[in-house]
Structure formats: C-alpha cells, structure tokens
Amino acid sequence: MAQTYSLYICNNVGGSKRAPRLVASEYHHWSQRMERYLKRLDKEVWRFVEKGPHVPVLTPIVVDDAQVRLGGGQVAMTRPTNDDISKMEKYEIAFYEISCGVPPDSFDLIINCKSAKEIWDVLKNLYEGTKQAQEKKLTTTLNEFNRFKALPGESLDDSLKIFNLIVTKLSNAGITLSYHETSLQFLNGLGKQWTMTKMTVQGDSKTKTLSLYKIYGEL
Secondary structure: OHHHHHHHHHHHHOEOOEOOOOOHHHHHHHHHHHHHHHHHHOHHHHHHHHHOOOOOOOOEEEOOHHHHHOOOOOEEEOOOOHHHHHHHHHHHHHHHHHHHOOOHHHHHHOOOOOOHHHHHHHHHHHHHOOHHHHHHHHHHHHHHHHOOOOOOOOOHHHHHHHHHHHHHHHHHOOOOOOHHHHHHHHHHHOOHHHHHHHHHHHOOHHHHHOOHHHHHHHO
C-alpha cells in the first residue's frame, strides 16, 4: 500500500527526466510543476507551449534562371536553417512532454490537439473555466481573503494553512499581494486571545517587510 502511494506521488510530482502527471483536482499544482519542468529542459521549450510551434520562413528560389526566362526551369524552396531545425526539435519535445503529462483517463480530451499550446489551452479552459468563470472564482477568493477569520478553538497552525491556501489561490489567479498586506490581514483575522500579541507585532515597523511565515514565527 505504501509503495503504491509512493509511486502515485512520484508520478504526480514528476522528476528531472519525467513530466509531472496531471490530476484533475490538482490542476494548479500540476501546471506550475509542468512549467518549471519544461523551463528546466530548455526555456525555449516552454516558449512553444505559450506561443505555439515554430514555423520556418521558406522562400522560393530559382534553380535555373536561364531556363525560367525561356519559360521552363525549376523553382525550389529554401531549406530550414540550423536554427529552424533546432527550434522545431524543441517544439517536438514540448508537444511530447505535455502529452506525457496527461493520464490515460484524460487523454481523449487532447488526442486531436495539433500543438503543445493547444493541449495547454484545452486543459486550462477545462479545469479553470471560461474567463467569466475565472472572474467569478477570483471575486469569491478575494472575499475569502477580506473576510478571513480564525474559527474559535482553531489552532494557529490550522489558521495559517487555511489563510495560506487563500493567498495561493489569489496568486494562481495573478493577484500578487505584498508581505504587509498578507501579514496584516492574517493578524486581523486571528481571535481575541491574540490581541496583545497582534498589537506588539503590528507596532513593529519591521513587520512591513517580513513574510507571512516570519510573522508566524513571531507569534
């Protein structure tokens, strides 16, 4: 049982030579891991996921100019440069690795995709929803952040985990908060038993530059 669970974790997280495996309920984590994995292979590999495949610019060239003037001759296309070939190879790596990151039970979703970018966009739309759905989710998460309150009897550790999950969801949605904003909101959400401690920490000017975890260490 333990060995099976370890294999499950290894597949999901991936490794230096193995793409992370998508789990639908953990899409945000997977997308972050996959981006980092592909950038580690080569930054250009990730660029082809963002921008789409590289298409060489081929131009026609005259093979026999004299024959063309007489109404014959041949016209050929220039060959891809070494740079073109290198980029196309990296694109193939992107397409292969993204495909390998999709498990068998979800593979039908992307089987007709023709590029790494198309696979990425299909999965993003599927698991993050439309732009309207994303905006609704963002509004909900912002409300969670602004209304955060530790529950009565809840441990400080549990409060931190819940709050940090909210901050992570905001980060995934493209909202970046300063140390001061996150720390202040966390402190304000703690119960009355932390009032004196909160006042001490908030009164220290250094807290404006301390991360949430360093503030936690002061409590």
